[in-house]
Amino acid sequence: xxxxxxxxxxxxxxxxxxxCDPGDVAGYLRRRYTHFNVSVTPTYLAGIAAxxxxxxxxxxxxxxxxxxxxxxxxxxxRKAAGDKTRIVLCCRPSGEPAARRVLSAGANDYLIYPxxxxxxxxxxxxxxxxxxxxxxxxxxxxxxxxxxxxIAGLANVLAGLGxxxxxxxxxxxxxxxxxxxxxxxxxxxxxxxxxxxxxAMEATLVExxxxxxxxxxxxxxxxxxxQPYTLAEAEKLRHYGRMIAHLLDAAEQQQRWQSLAxxxxxxxxxxxRYLMHALEHLLQRAAQQRFRVTVLVLDLDGFKxxxxxxxxxxxxxxxxxAGQLFRKHCRQHDIVARxxxxxxxxxxxxxxxxxxxxxxxxxxxxxxxxxxKKDLHEHTFPKLGPEATGCITLSGGLASFPWDAHDxxxxxxxxxxxxxxxxxxxxxxxxxxxxxxxxxxxxxx
Numbered sequence: 543x544x545x546x547x548x549x550x551x552x553x554x555x556x557x558x559x560x561x562c563d564p565g566d567v568a569g570y571l572r573r574r575y576t577h578f579n580v581s582v583t584p585t586y587l588a589g590i591a592a593x594x595x596x597x598x599x600x601x602x603x604x605x606x607x608x609x610x611x612x613x614x615x616x617x618x619x620r621k622a623a624g625d626k627t628r629i630v631l632c633c634r635p636s637g638e639p640a641a642r643r644v645l646s647a648g649a650n651d652y653l654i655y656p657x658x659x660x661x662x663x664x665x666x667x668x669x670x671x672x673x674x675x676x677x678x679x680x681x682x683x684x685x686x687x688x689x690x691x692x693i694a695g696l697a698n699v700l701a702g703l704g705x706x707x708x709x710x711x712x713x714x715x716x717x718x719x720x721x722x723x724x725x726x727x728x729x730x731x732x733x734x735x736x737x738x739x740x741x742a743m744e745a746t747l748v749e750x751x752x753x754x755x756x757x758x759x760x761x762x763x764x765x766x767x768x769q770p771y772t773l774a775e776a777e778k779l780r781h782y783g784r785m786i787a788h789l790l791d792a793a794e795q796q797q798r799w800q801s802l803a804x805x806x807x808x809x810x811x812x813x814x815r816y817l818m819h820a821l822e823h824l825l826q827r828a829a830q831q832r833f834r835v836t837v838l839v840l841d842l843d844g845f846k847x848x849x850x851x852x853x854x855x856x857x858x859x860x861x862x863x864a865g866q867l868f869r870k871h872c873r874q875h876d877i878v879a880r881x882x883x884x885x886x887x888x889x890x891x892x893x894x895x896x897x898x899x900x901x902x903x904x905x906x907x908x909x910x911x912x913x914x915k916k917d918l919h920e921h922t923f924p925k926l927g928p929e930a931t932g933c934i935t936l937s938g939g940l941a942s943f944p945w946d947a948h949d950x951x952x953x954x955x956x957x958x959x960x961x962x963x964x965x966x967x968x969x970x971x972x973x974x975x976x977x978x979x980x981x982x983x984x985x986x987x
Contacts, residue, residue: 558602
């Protein structure tokens with residue numbers, strides 16, 4: 543069977559071969575060593591095949607650190623090229639460990655891309671032939687390619703992707719400022735602004751942040767004091783605009799998933815996971831700043847009866863409407879969460895002055911709870927048929943920090959014990975930890 547013909551480049555001693563070019567090394571070799579012919583093969587195997595007929599004067603071999611059997615490839619190139627041919631490995635900085643590792647397979651030296659001309663001269667054993675005043679070309683790296691410092695900075699940005707939009711924008715702004723070597727940078731979106739340097743600066747470069755046809759904001763870069771921006775740097779900023787758009791989209795998606803993980807589906811309130819996390823942080827603040835925290839564990843009386851009689855859809859509706867009613871009677875900073883089953887947890891804390899001068903915990907909280915009970919009694923639940931209005935009551939237990947417990951689980955356990963006491967006393971009442979008094983007993987306080 544005849545094999546298909548493959549037109550490999552024919553090599554001679556006045557030729558150089560570039561295998562797996564890591565950049566524009568081949569073009570640079572043509573400009574620097576004009577008295578040599580330069581050929582290129584895209585793979586290691588193609589390079590070995592090209593050398594089979596006629597060895598070249600020298601090889602420049604790009605190092606792919608992810609290539610399988612890289613040592614075997616270099617050894618094959620050495621065998622095909624012969625002992626007298628110089629083989630020089632050329633790699634990006636990330637490939638340097640792999641280049642060092644495979645030197646013993648048959649290479650003479652390795653260089654970091656982009657290599658200097660004098661480094662190539664020495665490694666390949668060549669001289670540059672120029673006549674008159676013709677300049678010797680140098681290999682100029684792509685100015686739009688990110689440096690390793692930029693990549694490391696981006697890694698730090700990505701590590702905090704889930705911290706929220708403002709912290710992300712702040713880190714991105716600092717990253718752009720470092721990459722552009724600019725003292726003043728702003729990233730402006732419709733809702734947030736991140737600033738490095740002078741907020742009142744006059745922008746020299748402006749780049750839109752867009753994704754999928756949506757305008758997400760702008761990057762504003764202030765002037766340099768010593769030298770203007772190059773066209774390559776302006777192009778780099780365009781890349782940053784696209785990259786930041788993708789990062790903002792990714793952060794928004796991650797925030798959405800985090801919110802779903804912290805949300806109870808039936809009640810549309812924060813779930814137990816969120817409650818425990820938020821309460822632990824709140825108690826740490828309360829201990830440092832010496833303010834009060836009161837935890838109320840609520841249970842809907844007879845919820846199983848409604849679930850069994852009217853179905854789970856009706857039960858879910860009760861949980862949702864009751865949860866929204868609890869939320870309506872609490873301040874914005876108070877925590878209202880579904881703890882599990884038909885239990886809810888309300889957390890009250892003194893972020894501001896008391897609602898009424900001279901009011902105290904937990905007496906002031908009990909006044910709110912009476913309004914909740916009254917509102918719940920008058921509320922109509924459409925899915926409960928003849929029991930739609932006035933049928934649902936609640937029982938609860940109150941515990942306060944720092945008197946009853948010093949951590950989140952301990953505080954909830956104490957409030958839950960008071961809830962059990964209220965249930966045993968006949969339901970439809972709120973009990974305080976350590977007393978036999980309910981909210982009804984404290985109506986005159």
